[in-house]
Structures are given as structure tokens and as C-alpha cells.
Amino acid sequence: MRRWLIAVVALAALLAVLAGCRREGPRSGGAHGISVVTTIFPLYDFARAVAGGKAEVTMLLPPGVEPHGFEPRPDDIVRINKADVFVYTNRALEPWADDLVRGADRSRLIVVDASRGTQLLPVPAGEGGGDSHRYDEASMDPHVWLDFANAQVMVDNIATALATKDPANRGYYLANAAAYKGKLAELDQQYRRGLANCAKRTFIAGGHFAFGYLAHRYGLHYEAAYAVSADAEPTPAKLAELITLIRRDGLHYIYTEEMIDPRTAETIARETGAKVLRLNAAHTVSRDDLARGVTFLSLMERNLASLREGLQCR
Missing domain, CATH: 3.40.50.1980 (Nitrogenase molybdenum iron protein domain)
Structure with a gap:
């Protein structure tokens, strides 16, 4: 190249x-x-x-x-x-x-x-x-x-x-x-206040490793199905590890990302009974969202609401 x-x-x-x-x-x-x-x-x-x-x-x-x-x-x-x-x-x-x-x-x-x-x-x-x-x-x-x-x-x-x-x-x-x-x-x-009192401190995404900075800043534990590159593929061993983690920690939600095939998250959800929620790393937005005037701030506000639901925050 x-x-x-x-x-x-x-x-x-x-x-x-x-x-x-x-x-x-x-x-x-x-x-x-x-x-x-x-x-x-x-x-x-x-x-x-x-x-x-x-x-x-x-x-x-x-x-x-x-x-x-x-x-x-x-x-x-x-x-x-x-x-x-x-x-x-x-x-x-x-x-x-x-x-x-x-x-x-x-x-x-x-x-x-x-x-x-x-x-x-x-x-x-x-x-x-x-x-x-x-x-x-x-x-x-x-x-x-x-x-x-x-x-x-x-x-x-x-x-x-x-x-x-x-x-x-x-x-x-x-x-x-x-x-x-x-x-x-x-x-x-808003994130510090919103994530301060949560029943869970771990969240799992069925996509690539995109939310490490967010997790680090707010003291959360984060696991992703596959590596940093969105072209990577999850291994059977990694999927089994995430399924075990969800069951062991009593997690009720798994996240999928924008513009990423949701099938991995959906597969894990079927195996564990977890519900699928959305997080947006904001790499890109759809043409419709761009036309509607979506902003980085509004995407991050949506993420906070989604994290609060998944982490069972008060």
C-alpha cells in the first residue's frame, strides 16, 4: 500500500x-x-x-x-x-x-x-x-x-x-x-454523576474493542467480542469467555455498535438471555443521522442513557 x-x-x-x-x-x-x-x-x-x-x-x-x-x-x-x-x-x-x-x-x-x-x-x-x-x-x-x-x-x-x-x-x-x-x-x-451508582460495573460489546477509553475514565470493566480492528472476527473461545462472564456476573445486557453487524451480540444474547442495547463509538454516522443534524454530544448523551440502563444505575 x-x-x-x-x-x-x-x-x-x-x-x-x-x-x-x-x-x-x-x-x-x-x-x-x-x-x-x-x-x-x-x-x-x-x-x-x-x-x-x-x-x-x-x-x-x-x-x-x-x-x-x-x-x-x-x-x-x-x-x-x-x-x-x-x-x-x-x-x-x-x-x-x-x-x-x-x-x-x-x-x-x-x-x-x-x-x-x-x-x-x-x-x-x-x-x-x-x-x-x-x-x-x-x-x-x-x-x-x-x-x-x-x-x-x-x-x-x-x-x-x-x-x-x-x-x-x-x-x-x-x-x-x-x-x-x-x-x-x-x-x-453527566457521565460521572450518571455512572456513580450502578448495580453493575462491567459491560460487554459484541463488536470490536472501541470503548476502552470510556470504560477507563469512569472506572468500568469492558470486554469486546473481537480486537480493535472492525474487520477482525470473534473466536469461539472469546465468545465462550463472554458467555461465561455474562452468566457468572449476572449481566442482563450486551451492546452492539453502530455500523457493525449485530449478529455476534445477538448470538450471545440468545445463549444467555441478555437483551441487546446500542452504543455508538461515533466513528461515523448514517446519511440519515447526518441529515437530521446528529452531533457528537447527542450521540454521547444517548450512550449515557444506554449505559445507565445496561449497568442498572440508580
């Missing part, structure tokens, strides 16, 4: 140069401000909150596309090369990002690793992470936005990039970022 990316980056850079006089996206100083391209939904929503009406923010992944196995197309690379700011999550989730921007004009394009400065967690051994004491991209849990303190750092990283690219509106971006971080801090307090 690396050779393919290098070749496509070179082609994309050439196309961007040829298209230089015909760029359709809003540019710095234009009527709609600067152009920001983000990869996944949380970054898109954070950037929209920070940018307000001063920038055009777009999302690289189409609605409903699972990001773990995403590979950019040539026209995606052209979009990034024509943007003012490109925001990606981290190398663990988007290993193609560094290669993709290598041929870009970095004197013009600001590239933001949104996870810079966040508190990273290794993937536990047995969940696809290998040695749990290593913190390279092969062993890091990429779902950093599900710790809301990390999400605040990501918002700051985005705001800094927009303020650097468009210094005339620096105060506007920083004020928007501060307001949105306040909402994230309040969400964090």
Missing part, C-alpha cells in the same frame, strides 16, 4: 497544481473563509463547532463508511491538497495519513494530528494490541475521542490550526473552542 500511496500522492499533487486556478472550495479570504477537511465524524463535528461560519468543514469519509479499513481514493487526495487545513485522528486509526500528505505543499496546508497531547492507552493484551506496555501505533487504542478530556485537547488542536491559518479570526475560533470544551466538560460530569 505504501508504494501505491506514494504514486497517488504524486499524481494528486500534480492534479492540485493543474487545478490551481480552478479551485472550487472556499479559500482563505474568500466569502466562506478557509477550507478544512477532516477524516471521521468526531473531528468533523469538533471542527464545525470551532469554525462556526468562518470556514467550510467537510468530512473525508462518506457517511456510513467504517474508518478502520478505509483507503483514500485519488479524488480524496486532491481534496486534501486543495484544503487549507487537514485534520486526522492518529496513525493508529489512519496509518495512511502521513504518506498521503507527504507530497502536499506544507507551506500552505496545515496538517493536524488531532491526538497530539492526548492521554493514550495501549490496547490490552488479547484485544489485538500485543505488548500492553508499548505505545507505538501498532499497540495504541485509536479511539481517543471517547475520553472527553482527550476530546477537549483535540478541540484545542483544531482551534490552534484554524487560528494559525486565519489569524484575523483567531479570537473567534478560540472563543468557540472554549465554549465547546465547556460542553464536553459538562458531558463528562
Whole structure:
């Protein structure tokens, strides 16, 4: 894939140069401000909150596309090369990002690793992470936005990039970022209050290992049917382990994820009598949800209600 990316980056850079006089996206100083391209939904929503009406923010992944196995197309690379700011999550989730921007004009394009400065967690051994004491991209849990303190750092990283690219509106971006971080801090307090008095402290998901940050922040025990990659498959041994855990701990619910085949969760539910509830890791949203104006905050509020039901909170 690396050779393919290098070749496509070179082609994309050439196309961007040829298209230089015909760029359709809003540019710095234009009527709609600067152009920001983000990869996944949380970054898109954070950037929209920070940018307000001063920038055009777009999302690289189409609605409903699972990001773990995403590979950019040539026209995606052209979009990034024509943007003012490109925001990606981290190398663990988007290993193609560094290669993709290598041929870009970095004197013009600001590239933001949104996870810079966040508190990273290794993937536990047995969940696809290998040695749990290593913190390279092969062993890091990429779902950093599900710790809301990390999400605040990501918002700051985005705001800094927009303020650097468009210094005339620096105060506007920083004020928007501060307001949105306040909402994230309040969400964090809602989770702390809402999950403080629960009959159960363990939750199980029949999908990939996506909720480790959330569980860690609120002192919960979390098990998933398969590894970090959504393309992984659960093993019979892992399914048997989860069934035993549900029966041993008297759990009454199992979770399934957005955009993930629910059959694993449904199979475990049939074996144990558990009910299936939904959690959303917010990697992506459906086209209908996007049209309805769903936000990261509203998805996380739904998650809290679902966790409170599954953990039997008072």
C-alpha cells in the first residue's frame, strides 16, 4: 500500500497544481473563509463547532463508511491538497495519513494530528494490541475521542490550526473552542454523576474493542467480542469467555455498535438471555443521522442513557 500511496500522492499533487486556478472550495479570504477537511465524524463535528461560519468543514469519509479499513481514493487526495487545513485522528486509526500528505505543499496546508497531547492507552493484551506496555501505533487504542478530556485537547488542536491559518479570526475560533470544551466538560460530569451508582460495573460489546477509553475514565470493566480492528472476527473461545462472564456476573445486557453487524451480540444474547442495547463509538454516522443534524454530544448523551440502563444505575 505504501508504494501505491506514494504514486497517488504524486499524481494528486500534480492534479492540485493543474487545478490551481480552478479551485472550487472556499479559500482563505474568500466569502466562506478557509477550507478544512477532516477524516471521521468526531473531528468533523469538533471542527464545525470551532469554525462556526468562518470556514467550510467537510468530512473525508462518506457517511456510513467504517474508518478502520478505509483507503483514500485519488479524488480524496486532491481534496486534501486543495484544503487549507487537514485534520486526522492518529496513525493508529489512519496509518495512511502521513504518506498521503507527504507530497502536499506544507507551506500552505496545515496538517493536524488531532491526538497530539492526548492521554493514550495501549490496547490490552488479547484485544489485538500485543505488548500492553508499548505505545507505538501498532499497540495504541485509536479511539481517543471517547475520553472527553482527550476530546477537549483535540478541540484545542483544531482551534490552534484554524487560528494559525486565519489569524484575523483567531479570537473567534478560540472563543468557540472554549465554549465547546465547556460542553464536553459538562458531558463528562453527566457521565460521572450518571455512572456513580450502578448495580453493575462491567459491560460487554459484541463488536470490536472501541470503548476502552470510556470504560477507563469512569472506572468500568469492558470486554469486546473481537480486537480493535472492525474487520477482525470473534473466536469461539472469546465468545465462550463472554458467555461465561455474562452468566457468572449476572449481566442482563450486551451492546452492539453502530455500523457493525449485530449478529455476534445477538448470538450471545440468545445463549444467555441478555437483551441487546446500542452504543455508538461515533466513528461515523448514517446519511440519515447526518441529515437530521446528529452531533457528537447527542450521540454521547444517548450512550449515557444506554449505559445507565445496561449497568442498572440508580
